[in-house]
Amino acid sequence: MYYSFGALCESRMAARLFRRVQGLFCVYKPPGVHWKLVRDTVETNLLQELNASAARPVPREVRYLLSQSCTGDGPKALTLSAASVPVLSEHPLVTGPDFQRIRVGVGHRLDAFSSGVLVLGVGNANKALNDLYSPRVTRDYTVEGEFGTATDDFSNLGRVIERSTYDHITRDKLERILAMLQGVNQKALLTYSKVDMRTQEAYEMAVQGLLGPEDKSVPILLGLRCIRFEPPNFTLEIQVLNETQKYLRKVVHEIGLELRSTAVCKSIRRTRDGRFTVHHALTRNQWTAAEIMKAIQQYHTTKKRTRVIQEQNELHDKKQDTTHSQSTTDKVDAVV
Template identity: 25%
Template sequence: MCRLVYSAEAWRLLHGIVSLYKPAGMPMSVLIKGLNYSLVRDLNMMERLVEPQYLLGSSSSPAGLDISRRYFPSSQSQLIQNKMVVNLPIKELSESKHKPEPELETEPEYYEEKFTSIDRNNQLDEDCFASEDKELEEKEEKKEMVDYSSHFRLLGPAYNVEDFKFKPVNFLQPIASGVCVIGINNSTHTAVNIRNANPLVTYEIQAELGSATSTGFTDGKTVAKATWTHLKNRRWTIDQILSNIQASHQKSAWASTNVLIDSQEAYELAAKGPVRPNLLTDTLIYSIRCIEWKPPHFCLSIQCIGDRDHKFLLDLISEIGIRMKTHAHTTGIRCAQVGIFTAEDSLLPSQCDLASVINHIGQTKKIVRSKKPFIRRSNFISFNDVYSLNKHEAGDGSQVKSPKDRLQVLIKDIYN
């Protein structure tokens, strides 16, 4: 395990995917802002590597600055400890040593005074000591200088909240809790690719029988009531309803691929995983089952794609209640998994410090590189179906030439 000292080294590691666990009642914007402020605070508390300004005294540039002669980078705390006194580069000192001294037409006056004082009194007086101290101070001033351009009061904080970029993969409403996958800085494009790949999202929905609300959630106004006692010992009723719902959604997913179910193409497509349509217009359910049945309370586990505002899930619970000859409303929504990111591996809002986030990014990078969730698997189309479709559309013997025309014809058949 390496130890990070400077904030610039930590900044280079803040590019990746993080998985956070959002509590219910908290908007995603508040969660992202909390992560942002926490990272900025920890970065500004670390040691800062600064570079003082350019050296003065060059006649080549119009401003009198020589950009080829710069100070060595040093830590800000060390500069403050040395009272902002910086040493000149070795290159600058070597140039000054080999620089020829200008020839003086006449000797300075203090040389004459010094020699006369020695000849008269045969000893060094106080004026001679003072002149030597001045010469030593001038030599020291040539080797170091005071520079306040790197002082923290002048530079201000090294990082601001505007320096970070965030891009969420999934969206959770304030009423829901669970996994939120977010891309940071240079990994925002990876987050967009994962979102476009339509990952499977697993929800655990808590519901209650006997009443219906105006919003479908427990915070809405009650609009209808019905008895539920006839469902006490009849769990098979809800299992049968859920099986019918899952079968209808799977049929819709296969219909969008335009592949015959009893063909070799369908077998190879199913072997790769759940069929995901390229043109997603509504939420599709791939798995739905009841994991807890304690009337009037029950819990469903749903795997779906395309859900954004949870409106579909709330309406689904109301529909299930009507099919069971009663009413039902949702009491809680929890996102348990988003693609390859699970709730067990997510960070809590209280764990969003710099060290935990950097370690978490390193773990998620290994998972993303191995499983590659951003690769979007395209659903292929049978060549026999395309040939028959072209023959059917072009009755005069001509065929559809461009793939765009073929796709448009297939979409018309799917939706008609």
């Protein structure tokens, strides 16, 4: 049995391709689609392309076959003849495809009602998904609401349980409620941060925006802003920690109650999950191995650039601290 040089090259090419598609990237999940279907579609596309690149001809072997030869009127003689025949035990229909399963993991999930950034990891990169579950990793959403109705699940698709007026609601009143909610959540953030607010460390962390819960906490709203107000419709931009989409719909419901009315959530769109933004998300026609490899490479490049900038900033801060300390020492020596 023997393999051709071309078959070995194709096998190595498939192995290299598999290594290059291992990493983190994000896709755009459309509304009305379950996140499992998105993951399974990406996995199927990758398997098909990897197996197509790994396709190799069936190996062949030399066998001696019996054949009958007729010599005149005498009996037929048996002869052996060498022939090259395919090895059926190595045929793809017998062995199956080379790649039968690829482990595709999912970061923070989105329910079927919601859309937006969904982070996926392939192969060994699934371990890196744990970083996204850090209690300090924030996410951004664009949430659309509508005044005048209350439902049993806080969405516009639920069973209507109450209707109310909304003519008295103004943008100023809405923004005051948003500011009040943000203030309450800011206190919760300080509580879960477990940092003494009277220390210099707490002040520096607050300035740099590094305050966050040390452990798993309740959902915390870090930012809440109205970007569109056209009653009964309105749109909010929300930055949040440890949330679920059900919690965001409940926030819209509570805003309606605070304004002495009712409100339902019409749509939820995640625009950022950690480092991944909607600009990095691959749409349905881009869920291919080539586009995924490009997105993974872009993520690694951005991450490396960010790390270099952070190291430079830390080095600069250390130099400034050293210079300030030396200046203070010189002044003390001069006084003495």
